[in-house]
Amino acid sequence: MFKVPEIQLNAYGKPARILYLAPYAPDAPDFSQKPYTGNGGYPQYHYNIYKAIQDIGYDVVSSSKPYSVQFAKGNVDYVFSLMNRFQMAKPEIFISSYCEFIQVPYLGAPPNIRAIAEDKLLTKLVFRSLGLNMPEGMGLSKEREIPAEAPFPGPYFVKKRFGAASGGIREDSICGTWEAVASCAKRLMEKGHEVLVEQYCEGIDVTVPVLGGEEPVILGFVQPKSDKPGNIITEDLKLHDHLGYQLVSVHDLEQDIIADVRKVWAAPGPLDYFRIDYRIDFEKGERRILEMNICCHLGKSGSICLAAAQHGYTQADILKYILDYSMRRQKGLQQYGTWLI
Structure with missing residues (x-):
């Protein structure tokens, strides 16, 4: 299906230095797993990915602070960010946008596609x-009233317009009537979320x-x-x-x-x-x-590694491939070799 590559070397012939960013990534000086704080399995997942990138041979520095990306220029060869959620509105494109600004390759896709x-x-x-x-769908927000009449036939499904890990989805997200849609949407909007209503499939x-x-x-x-x-x-x-x-x-x-x-x-x-x-x-x-x-889940028990395993690939193989492809894809970005970290 694909050939597993060797790890990428930088301009000095050494393993590329990667800045790893995730909400529960290890922080200096104690690069150990963060304690569980009720957010599912993310602390262990983020730590495991950090160790996996290290174990395949890359030189990894790590931070749980999104603003650490400011120090990437001149210090690292690549930014591997799972910083999909943190305390700002619509945070998903922050890291990729900043990496474009400082011209450092990064995981994922250009900010507009992300x-x-x-x-x-x-x-x-x-x-x-x-x-x-x-499926048919429409957006709802607190800035405008919920339409009195349904714009398309039901049944309906109500979820966050922006979100991950099925955030906000409950059993009552399946709505048989437009009145039920309004109730479910208001619940999400009262928590500050924009809403997507679509036909239930x-x-x-x-x-x-x-x-x-x-x-x-x-x-x-x-x-x-x-x-x-x-x-x-x-x-x-x-x-x-x-x-x-x-x-x-x-x-x-x-x-x-x-x-x-x-x-x-x-x-x-x-x-x-x-x-x-x-x-x-x-x-x-x-x-x-x-x-x-x-930039979705890369854990050993997740869908990507499960699908890859049927072809004989390990999580390490997948990480090697993604990193190699991503770095080669972004060869046009100007590289900086001075390491200050």
Whole structure:
């Protein structure tokens, strides 16, 4: 499927120096795992990725502070950021934008493409323009009143317009009436969130992990397990009671999904790695794309590593490949070799 590369060397012939950023990344002088603070398994996950990048041979410095990216210029060769959530509005593009400013290569995708992926309404509009199957949807916010009449037929699904880890999704996110939509949306808006309302899709969730390359590398098809109504993935299930993933056959839809991935790759790409999340009704043979995720979960128990393992690849292999591809993709960015850290 792909050849596992050696680690990238910098201009001095040494392993590239990487600044690792994540909300629970280790901090100097004690580079140990952060204590659990109730945020699912993120402390252990962020620490494990830090160790995994070290173990494959890279020179890694680490910080849990997003402003540490200011010190990347001249000090490191690359920024590996899982800083998808921190205390600012719409934080997802902060690191990539700053890295573009200081011209240091970084994980993921250009800021404008990352913004499209993080805004689930924009994702819907862009993907529809590519001819991809998306459920009907609209955005809601406290700046404007919720329409009195439903703009499209139900049933409905209500979630955050921006968010990760199924944040804010509960069993009552499935709404049979527009009145139920209004109630669920108000709950989220009262907490300061913008809302996406879309047509609820019958079926199961199937995620498609993809690596970058000359052509996108589709690793397989994975189902996140659920015991919730409609097989949905709620916030508590995602963070605290995860049932895991399993490989799944998509039967006659495989070639259609491959075509979808190639359309995405041809427009917003290239991307270092990503997932496209579907709802698939196998009885009707229908697929609907829900969203795209960039810089998503790379843990050993996650969908990417599970899909890769069926081809004989380890987490270390995946990290080596992503880092190698990402650094080569960004060779045009000016490099700085002075290490001050």
